[in-house]
Amino acid sequence: MSDATAPDLSRRSGQNTREFAYRAVFFVCALLSILTTLAIVLTLLGDALTFFAEVSPIAFLTGTTWSPANDPVSFGVLPLITGTLVITFGAAAIALPVGLLTAIYLAEYASDRVRSVLKPAIEVLAGVPTVVYGYFALVYVTPALSVVFPTISTFNALSASIIVGIMIIPMVSSISEDAMSSVPDSLREASYGLGATRFTVSTSVVVPASISGIASSYILALSRAIGETMAVTIAAGNTPRLVDLTDPAGVFLNSIQTMTAAMVQLGASDVTGQSLAYRSLFAVGLTLFVITFLMNLISEWVASRYREEYR
Amino acid sequence: MTQDMTTSDPDESDGTTASTSPDPGGFSEARTQTTQEGTSTAPTVVESRDLAVYYGDEQALQPTTMEIPEKQVTAIIGPSGCGKSTFLRSINRMNDLIDVARVEGELRFRGKNVYDEDVDPVALRRRIGMVFQKPNPFPKSIRENVAYGLNVQGKEVTDEAVETALRRAALWEEVEGKLDSSGLDLSGGQQQRLCIARAIAPDPEVILMDEPASALDPVATSQIEDLIEELARDYTVVIVTHNMQQAARISDKTAVFLTGGELVEFGETNRIFENPEHQRVEDYITGKFG
Amino acid sequence: MAAETRTDETDFGEVSRLKDRVFESVTLAAALFGIVTLAVLLVYVTVDAVGWLDWQFLTSPPHPLAEEAGIFPALVGSIVLMVLIALVTFPLGVGAAIYLEEYASDGRLTRFIQLNIANLAGVPSVVYGLLGLGLFVQLLSFGYGTLLVAAFTVSLLILPIVIIAAQEAIRSVPDSLRQASYGMGATKRQTIRNVVLPRSLPGIMTGTILALGRAIGETAPLIMIGVPTTVFGVPNGLFAKFSAMPMQIYTWSSYPDTAFQYGVVSAGVVTLLVVLLSINSIAILIRNKYQTERS
Numbered sequence: 001m002s003d004a005t006a007p008d009l010s011r012r013s014g015q016n017t018r019e020f021a022y023r024a025v026f027f028v029c030a031l032l033s034i035l036t037t038l039a040i041v042l043t044l045l046g047d048a049l050t051f052f053a054e055v056s057p058i059a060f061l062t063g064t065t066w067s068p069a070n071d072p073v074s075f076g077v078l079p080l081i082t083g084t085l086v087i088t089f090g091a092a093a094i095a096l097p098v099g100l101l102t103a104i105y106l107a108e109y110a111s112d113r114v115r116s117v118l119k120p121a122i123e124v125l126a127g128v129p130t131v132v133y134g135y136f137a138l139v140y141v142t143p144a145l146s147v148v149f150p151t152i153s154t155f156n157a158l159s160a161s162i163i164v165g166i167m168i169i170p171m172v173s174s175i176s177e178d179a180m181s182s183v184p185d186s187l188r189e190a191s192y193g194l195g196a197t198r199f200t201v202s203t204s205v206v207v208p209a210s211i212s213g214i215a216s217s218y219i220l221a222l223s224r225a226i227g228e229t230m231a232v233t234i235a236a237g238n239t240p241r242l243v244d245l246t247d248p249a250g251v252f253l254n255s256i257q258t259m260t261a262a263m264v265q266l267g268a269s270d271v272t273g274q275s276l277a278y279r280s281l282f283a284v285g286l287t288l289f290v291i292t293f294l295m296n297l298i299s300e301w302v303a304s305r306y307r308e309e310y311r
Numbered sequence: 312m313t314q315d316m317t318t319s320d321p322d323e324s325d326g327t328t329a330s331t332s333p334d335p336g337g338f339s340e341a342r343t344q345t346t347q348e349g350t351s352t353a354p355t356v357v358e359s360r361d362l363a364v365y366y367g368d369e370q371a372l373q374p375t376t377m378e379i380p381e382k383q384v385t386a387i388i389g390p391s392g393c394g395k396s397t398f399l400r401s402i403n404r405m406n407d408l409i410d411v412a413r414v415e416g417e418l419r420f421r422g423k424n425v426y427d428e429d430v431d432p433v434a435l436r437r438r439i440g441m442v443f444q445k446p447n448p449f450p451k452s453i454r455e456n457v458a459y460g461l462n463v464q465g466k467e468v469t470d471e472a473v474e475t476a477l478r479r480a481a482l483w484e485e486v487e488g489k490l491d492s493s494g495l496d497l498s499g500g501q502q503q504r505l506c507i508a509r510a511i512a513p514d515p516e517v518i519l520m521d522e523p524a525s526a527l528d529p530v531a532t533s534q535i536e537d538l539i540e541e542l543a544r545d546y547t548v549v550i551v552t553h554n555m556q557q558a559a560r561i562s563d564k565t566a567v568f569l570t571g572g573e574l575v576e577f578g579e580t581n582r583i584f585e586n587p588e589h590q591r592v593e594d595y596i597t598g599k600f601g
Numbered sequence: 602m603a604a605e606t607r608t609d610e611t612d613f614g615e616v617s618r619l620k621d622r623v624f625e626s627v628t629l630a631a632a633l634f635g636i637v638t639l640a641v642l643l644v645y646v647t648v649d650a651v652g653w654l655d656w657q658f659l660t661s662p663p664h665p666l667a668e669e670a671g672i673f674p675a676l677v678g679s680i681v682l683m684v685l686i687a688l689v690t691f692p693l694g695v696g697a698a699i700y701l702e703e704y705a706s707d708g709r710l711t712r713f714i715q716l717n718i719a720n721l722a723g724v725p726s727v728v729y730g731l732l733g734l735g736l737f738v739q740l741l742s743f744g745y746g747t748l749l750v751a752a753f754t755v756s757l758l759i760l761p762i763v764i765i766a767a768q769e770a771i772r773s774v775p776d777s778l779r780q781a782s783y784g785m786g787a788t789k790r791q792t793i794r795n796v797v798l799p800r801s802l803p804g805i806m807t808g809t810i811l812a813l814g815r816a817i818g819e820t821a822p823l824i825m826i827g828v829p830t831t832v833f834g835v836p837n838g839l840f841a842k843f844s845a846m847p848m849q850i851y852t853w854s855s856y857p858d859t860a861f862q863y864g865v866v867s868a869g870v871v872t873l874l875v876v877l878l879s880i881n882s883i884a885i886l887i888r889n890k891y892q893t894e895r896s
């Protein structure tokens with residue numbers, strides 16, 4: 001054994017380059033996500049900028065008539081933005097309270113067994129294709145609503161809001177529940193130890209302590225409602241109109257058009273090539289992208305605060 | 312270490328506590344039993360009778376019988392995992408919160424078995440406060456922390472009540488000017504005293520403490536120890552500790568639990584430490600095991 | 602108020618649980634609200650589909666007459682599209698996840714990529730449609746509404762979901778296994794191939810399949826890239842026009858004829874949901890099998 005040859009501990013150059021090549025390939029895969037974002041921004045900006053060369057951004061953002069394909073053409077995005085806000089507001093009125101209460105039930109009241117059944121069942125709500133939700137709203141929800149509101153139109157903002165609200169419940173409930181579950185049990189014990197009921201523990205300890213997680217879930221859910229496309233296209237119709245806030249019934253019982261629905265309408269029509277209508281599609285898309293992207297960033301930032309709180 | 316045990320001195324600082332004065336009839340049952348030494352004259356407030364606790368199939372506490380005297384400090388010592396916390400948490404029924412926990416036997420508070428059907432654990436906990444091992448102030452202001460129990464129990468929240476609780480917890484001087492800053496901004500020792508203030512603000516009769524100083528540095532620990540002796544003037548204190556010196560310093564009575572959840576010896580602290588009856592207890596106290 | 606609980610030394614009183622009970626009922630009702638609503642809607646659509654969802658429907662092309670209409674080309678289109686998306690997203694998603702979990706240091710760039718992935722997952726699908734339209738149709742001229750454009754577009758859409766799922770699966774591989782591999786003199790690449798990937802594969806598969814379930818229901822991106830509303834044959838190449846089930850449902854739901862509105866569309870919806878359910882069941886089967894193996 002004494003005269004065994006010295007072990008070869010040198011790096012193998014072939015091995016090294018292969019290791020490096022693999023690393024490079026994986027890196028490119030990860031980089032693709034940044035390229036995707038870049039491609040989205042450039043694609044949207046490219047056509048949006050040529051659009052804004054012809055239609056001033058001010059006219060676009062403050063105009064009150066949206067008529068991209070029919071003469072006289074007009075590219076005021078306000079009707080679409082208000083339409084989107086109507087749906088978002090209506091959906092929020094359902095999803096925010098229901099989602100929060102759901103999260104409280106799951107985190108504070110449900111037994112382990114009930115939770116293990118209920119949680120995945122609620123997640124299913126987010127898994128149903130939105131085109132199916134749109135169909136449900138159109139053929140089942142609206143007729144049901146017409147019993148209560150005889151004047152409701154076939155296409156209306158109310159049924160679209162309800163259905164969008166239902167589909168975003170899991171966004172609120174699952175993120176909020178995560179936040180509530182990360183509230184340390186020691187705080188609950190402190191409260192129970194003072195003679196608090198479960199109601200008091202939930203409302204005075206758990207909810208305040210997870211407030212940034214709840215806020216984050218709210219923002220994300222709203223962003224989701226703003227970007228929701230098929231359900232509102234099918235159920236709320238294609239009537240771009242500036243809503244009259246003094247007449248809530250008129251707002252909700254009639255057809256509106258959201259930004260997303262307007263995009264689908266343009267995309268499905270044959271406005272191809274280099275027409276102004278085609279480019280307006282990208283201007284609306286850019287507006288939608290900027291709004292939702294900012295909201296997602298804010299939500300992420302708020303969420304990172306609660307993650308820090310109980311590290 | 313010993314205090315006046317026969318007369319229950321009226322509370323100087325808070326008028327609402329007059330009702331803590333014992334009702335002689337309420338513990339007549341407890342009186343019939345003499346404590347192991349037969350020397351204590353303080354009335355019994357909490358009394359366990361063959362109290363056993365299980366977690367699922369695991370028995371964490373062997374049938375335990377013991378009497379805890381009023382307005383004294385009773386220490387519970389023993390190696391870790393021997394059921395000290397389990398016993399303590401069965402006094403105010405915090406074990407109810409653990410799904411798998413099951414209790415047998417009786418735990419009497421002022422003569423009434425708290426595990427009787429008609430006892431509301433929430434009402435019970437309003438008379439038996441608790442301080443935990445790790446300081447757990449709410450992420451709220453100092454004032455809101457102290458006021459929390461008062462709010463929960465529907466009692467009036469006044470600046471005086473908050474101040475009184477903080478003074479009794481020996482924290483007032485340090486936080487006087489910053490009642491609205493977060494309780495989480497305090498040091499560990501201050502946080503624990505804040506938790507004590509929070510526990511005593513609604514004026515319970517008994518305070519349970521589960522290793523309240525184990526997460527603190529020596530200086531903060533000695534502050535808490537002084538405070539506990541002080542609190543025993545007005546409250547019955549039951550404290551779990553695995554620090555024997557601490558038990559010797561501050562308690563009037565000591566219960567020694569050993570492995571398996573068994574109460575091996577209970578009596579006057581002096582006697583337990585100077586002249587334990589059981590060899591196992593002596594071994595434990597002298598550090599031969601555990 | 603103190604008297605409330607101290608009326609008697611031995612009667613501890615009772616704290617009212619009215620609010621507690623009411624609140625529990627309210628939260629439970631909230632938790633059930635969405636599920637119950639969806640369940641009712643599913644019952645309705647299933648009942649409406651009875652008599653329409655039959656062999657003829659599954660094997661026929663679309664037809665102006667409700668009785669003769671079928672979903673065959675769209676069904677095949679959806680499945681082919683899904684296979685293509687799986688082929689694109691699986692390697693890319695796993696590659697990105699491996700980089701982020703095994704190679705990347707915890708630096709700025711990594712955090713930026715991570716944040717970017719989270720944000721991409723929140724971009725509305727209709728915006729991905731515009732990306733596909735601008736990039737693949739206009740710039741690269743892959744043609745309006747072709748299978749290839751659709752596959753690329755929807756792949757980009759679900760890629761963030763696949764990456765996040767794969768990352769979670771890789772992260773759950775215990776570090777001790779990696780150490781053991783390195784301890785035997787394995788290189789990083791060998792460790793990944795022989796230890797990390799085999800161990801995390803079931804998790805990655807589950808995540809990818811669930812993401813495919815999301816892909817099969819996507820409609821808006823297909824509309825934007827010009828997928829035709831009605832196609833009578835199955836796609837015969839990557840550059841062929843095709844249709845997909847959600848497209849077909851969208852088209853039919855705008856027909857005023859009630860035989861379409863309530864009959865044919867219901868049959869289409871149920872078909873789509875059954876395919877979706879099968880996909881998700883496969884994912885859950887894989888997860889359960891792997892969970893029992895590990896325990």
Ligand SMILES: Nc1ncnc2c1ncn2[C@@H]1O[C@H](COP(=O)(O)OP(=O)(O)O)[C@@H](O)[C@H]1O
Nearest residue numbers: 366371390391392393394395396397398409411
């Ligand atoms: N929530 C619980 N579930 C199951 N077993 C528990 C639980 N809490 C404590 N135990 C077990 O009961 C025994 C006593 O625990 P504990 O009372 O916490 O001991 P100590 O406070 O003396 O360290 C230990 O064996 C512990 O593992």
Ligand SMILES: [Mg+2]
Nearest residue numbers: 395396397521
């Ligand atoms: Mg303990």
